[in-house]
Amino acid sequence: MNEMELKGQLKEIIAEIIEVDEFGDDENFVRDLGVDSMMALEIVARIEKSYRIRIPEEFLPEIKTLTDVTRVVSNVMQPING
Amino acid sequence: MTTTIKLGFDQVRRLLPQAYPFCLVDVVEELTPGERIVARKNISGNEWMFPGHFPDKAIYPGVLLIEGMAQTSILLFKGAEDQDADFEGATFMIASVKSRFLAPVVPGDQVRYTCEVVKVVSTGGVMECTATVDGNVVAKADLTFAVQR
Numbered sequence: 001m002n003e004m005e006l007k008g009q010l011k012e013i014i015a016e017i018i019e020v021d022e023f024g025d026d027e028n029f030v031r032d033l034g035v036d037s038m039m040a041l042e043i044v045a046r047i048e049k050s051y052r053i054r055i056p057e058e059f060l061p062e063i064k065t066l067t068d069v070t071r072v073v074s075n076v077m078q079p080i081n082g
Numbered sequence: 083m084t085t086t087i088k089l090g091f092d093q094v095r096r097l098l099p100q101a102y103p104f105c106l107v108d109v110v111e112e113l114t115p116g117e118r119i120v121a122r123k124n125i126s127g128n129e130w131m132f133p134g135h136f137p138d139k140a141i142y143p144g145v146l147l148i149e150g151m152a153q154t155s156i157l158l159f160k161g162a163e164d165q166d167a168d169f170e171g172a173t174f175m176i177a178s179v180k181s182r183f184l185a186p187v188v189p190g191d192q193v194r195y196t197c198e199v200v201k202v203v204s205t206g207g208v209m210e211c212t213a214t215v216d217g218n219v220v221a222k223a224d225l226t227f228a229v230q231r
Contacts, residue, residue, distance in 0.1 A: 038177035038206055038226050045201040045208035045226075057203040 007070045013050060014066065017042050025066045043069070053077055087113040089161055094121075097160045098153055099173070103130045106150040107157065107195070115162035118198045121154040127189035142187035147221045151211035152176055154195040155225060158209075173230045177206065181223035191215045197225075205229060 001009075007025070015021050018035055029035035035043075040063060044055050047069070053076050063069050089097070089110035098105055111120045125142050132140040152174070159169045187193060193213050200208040206228040213221040 036177075038228055041201065041203060041206050042178065042208055042226050048201060060203065 003070060003074060006074065007066060009050075010047065010069050010073060011066055013046050014043055014069065017046060023066070027066070028064055030064065047073060051077065087115070087161060089113065089157065093161070094157065097157055099156070100153060104149070105153075106146055107153045110154075110157055110161060111194070113158060113161050115158075116199060116202070118196070119154055119158040119161070121150075121157060121195045121197075123150055123193045123195070125187060125189050125191045125193060129189075132189065140189050142189075142191070142193075144181075144183045144221060147183070147187065147193070147213050148179055148181055148223055148225075150193065151195050151197060151209075151213065151221075151223055152225055152227070155197045155207075155209045155211065155227065158197060158199070169229070171231065175228045175230065176225060177228050178226040179223055181221065183221045185215070185218065185220040187213075187215060187220055193220070200224075 015023070018029070018033055018039055020033055023033055027033060029040065040060060044060065044063070048055055051073065053073070055072060055076055059072050063072060087110065091108055094107055094110060095101065095105050098107070106123060107121045108123045109121065111122055113119045127140060131143055131146065135141060135143050156174050193215055195211060195213050197209050197211040200210050206226065209225045209227070211223050211225060212219050
């Protein structure tokens, strides 16, 4: 799976949780999309379940945009995919 | 090796922040710290909600099933002795609920709540919960809660 595909899938997951269908890669979740810390936790929990990965708590503050989520998920998946 | 904990009603009500008439769990049947809990509530016709819900047909309110799942989740964190200190004095607040009700619960039913941890961090968590009666799922919910210390 390339990064574009991953980003597309992550966008679907996030859109469902935050109930916003259209948002840009670099729109800020908190400032632009009304996401709070508990929604961020839901996003992370859903991603962990979908991809069977574990995103450590210290990465949570890094996750501010779709681009950030994609980067963190790719980094966490890297060791598994080789 | 993981230990399984059981809790009686007196322990349950000591651990829960809620009190009568809002203690909506009777006993904990099994608790695996940090992972999973199964609790039970017997629904009696002589309970405070039935005169109003509804006057001619007693149905245990769906919102109270959700509350039962939330209280069961609290017990998962407060009922494990080694974790007790972490959550001592902590306030649990529901941030979001995604739920589905599949069958009505009525007096005489024995509701079993099963809650599993999806993710927990220092500020909150996400739980996957089901309520069953005689092995059939009557409600399920994903709960997100915030922990304030």
